[in-house]
Amino acid sequence: MSKKDIMGEIAKANSSVIKGVDKSEIKHWANIYIMGQRYEVPADLTIMQAMEYAGFRFIHSCGCRAGFCGACSTIYRLKGDYRLKTAMACQTRVEEGMFLVQLPFSPAVKPRWNIEKTGYEDGAFLAYFPEIARCVSCNTCTKACPQDLQVMDYIQAALRGDFKKVSELSFDCIQCGMCAVRCPAEIVHYHVAQFGREMYGRYGYPRNAVLDKRVSDIKKGVYDKEFKDLVKKNKDELVKIYKDQLANKDKFIKGG
Amino acid sequence: MGEEYKLIGGYPKSMRESIKKVEATRSKRLKTSVPAMSLAARDDVLNLCHPDYHKEGKRALKIGVNKGDLAPSEVADLIEAHPLIDTRSVDLKKIDIDTDILIIGGGLAGTSAALLANDNGIPVERILLVNKLRHGDSNSIMAQGGTQVADSKEDSPPIHFIDALGGGHFTNKPDVLKALVSEAPVALQWMTGLGVLFDRMEDGDFVRLPGGGTSRKRMHACKDYTGMEELRVLRDEFRNRKIPCLEFNPVVELLTDPGTGKVTGAVLWEMETGEYKIVRSRITILATGGFGRLHIRGFPTTNHYGATNDGVVLAYRTGAKLRDTDTVQYHPTGAAYPQQIVGLLLTEKLRSMGGQPVNVNGDAFVYPLEPRDVEASAFIKECYVNGLGVDTPTGMKGVWLDTPLIDLIKGKGAIENSFPGMVRMFKRFGIDMIKDPVLVFPTLHYQNGGVETDPEGRTNIEGLLVAGEVSGGVHGKNRLMGNSTLDCIVFGRISGATAAEYIKKHKENGDLSFKHLERYGKELKEAGIKTERRAPILLPEYRGKAVLQRILDIF
Secondary structure, three states, X not given: OOXXXXXXHHHHHHHHHHHOOOHHHOXXXXXXXXXXXXXXXXXXXXXXXXXXXXXXXXXXXXXXXOOXXXXXXXXXXXXXXXXXXXXXXXXXXXXXXXEEEEOOOOOOOOOOOOOOOOOOOOOHHHHHOHHHHHOOOOOHHHHHOOOOOOHHXXXXXXXXXXXXXXXHHHOOOOOOOHHHHHOOOOOOHHHHHHHHHHHHHHHOOOOOHHHHHHHHHHHHOOOHHHHHXXXXXOHHHHHHHHHHHHHOOHHHHXXX | OOHHHXXXXXXXXXXXXXXXXXXXXXXXXXXXXXXXXXXXXXXXXXXXXXXXXXXXXXXXXXXXXXXXXXXXXXXXXXXXXXXXXXXXHXXXXXXXXXXXXXXXXXXXXXXXXXXXXXXXXXXXXXXXXXOOOOOOOOOHHHOOOOEEOOOOOOOOHHHHHHHHHHHOOOOOOHHHHHHHHHHHHHHHHHHHHHOOOOOEOOOOXXXXXXXXXXXXXXXXXXXXXXXXXXXXXXXXXXXXXXXXXXXXXXXEEEEXXXXXXXXXXXXXXXXXXXXXEEEEOOXXXXXXXXXXXXXXXXXXXXXXXXXXXXXXXXXXXXXXXXXXXXXXXXXXXXXXXXXXXXXXXXXXXXXXXXXXXXXXXXXXXXXXXXXXXXXXXXXXXXXXXXXXXXXXXXXXXXXXXXXXXXXXXXXXXXXXXXXXXXXXXXXXXOOOOOOOOEEEEEEEEEEOOXXXXXXXXXXXXXXXXXXXXXXXXXXXXXXXXXXXXXXXXXXXHHHHHHHHHHHHHOOOOOOOEOHHHHHHHHHHHHOOOOOOOEEOOOOOOOOOHHHHOOXXXXX
């Protein structure tokens, strides 16, 4: 098989992902409702892909398309059900009878803090986020979280001033804002979590002496001569250094 | 619903049959592994199967500073195109925003630049960060594996330098690479000071892992959410300082002084309302990221929605020099199934921790940690030359990445603890990657080249700095894992400091004009390029064909 065939075949196999799905290839369909209007879409697509198939071109409500950025928050209800559900449009397959609305922002307030000057003490959470004391433990935030985090538990940990627990429980937060939108106590959970993680990252560990020394060595010019020599070398000499370095790597990276 | 639609643990029957073969060979593969390729064997597979070694996908640029240089056709199409706006309908006399430093792009590079400009004495109200989408919607936030920093006792910046130089086939700009590796420990100290939570051991020391092409353990990760954690902390600091920021306002053209050619501002276009704004700046930092959404050679991509090469297109029109435009990085392990997540990144760390590539028969066929270009080519060969790939229901092919091996090697719970993001993503589509392998195929990942930079972030055009993926030179023709987030943070910081110094020395504003576009238009004409194409494209087009064919543009 020639090279051209290979690349052509790959492009052909990927065409539905790159150029959008073709109607003739679709075997299974679903009816979804976008802002009240019904659209028939391929049942295999995510909510985001299905809306694009239906003709919507995203400006808001679409970011990384891979579940990391929290831009595509979606609230939906299924036909015949009364409950409102939440999802990330890029990570959720469409279902028959979905009534959808996109929520590009949660218009929440963020208190400002100065990481240098804020005291690493139990009461810091309440000083910046007094509203967390109003938490009624209804667990609505946890149910709303598309990352399946234990949101209510980290708010309770914040009330106790437990920076470590807040950091661990909230680490995978993509800051989509669904928790804040659903909370009856008007708590902005993801900002509470951000504050807790930053404080723990800054003050929860002892300063790293090895890193500090490396930085001060660099500033003192400890490596300047070595670099000066390296930059002068020709390609063959550099290739040799590289090969030697790689040949000896096992004793340093074993047990990776 | 039909028979073929029924899935067992997320997979159709045909793929389940292949998984049984993978399971049958697993215990044997635990003890043996395919040896690494010789340099000659690497060259063979690259020549046969790597998209970059296939000249038909590229062409020589017909105009501009880099005339004659090869670039992917998709990139050349955007360079050889007309401006997006009709300049006659834009009034440059009314300046809407007057600032000292304009930063274009809000990923790790742009955000770091804003913070360092402020640290170096520029008041926040004299800085403006503009974004095409939201602040943080970027490739940075999607980075999983880690950030390389030579901070351990057995490591050093010169060792890091040599690893990156070899990985880049000795084509990196040495002075720029030296700045990258020397500033890496400084950047790590800065990030931990702002509260970035890197993976730590019980005693508080950093967890360090090896990556493809590193001779030391140098990867600093935040689980598999490294870029997200770094970005959300830096962005929060940015917000705490109240640095001005505009979202959904892409730059559609840069402005230049008609006399000196210096970059003096930009035209913003508010996506929601269609209104334009004129920004005058004394220095501009371009941090617009890469080009994955151009789907070079028809590949799916790991990149975010806005990765459309805007920065390179805009800078090139002002006369900025590019380099290494001929190379594209394909990541070996993009998701190949299910259809909903095709192309999304499965971090190299999965192979660092023991995951093995396996074909349809359950046989290992390649050393798991070859350089990215070699590994990707071997996957393509297995699928399209040897015919031993796994077919998906939508006609794609892929090879298995045997993830259950990781728990067997590293102990139960290793996958869940190290890859919560990946486990979650597959679980959403009914697949348990702790029990079952996942299907992978190479995906378009990174723009190796870009606007040529010097160690201070400067380009050949006065008033225009670059940082991050849009820049070219630091990685040469191939980037190693963990050097991209590092590039963004280090050169974001450096460009912010360079900009601040520049502002202190240059008090004059230049005039605003589109003069560079007149020259560009003339070049297009003289090169005989007759085209309707306009650039930058800002966003890719994924709307259904059926709809696009029947759109009436009347409102």
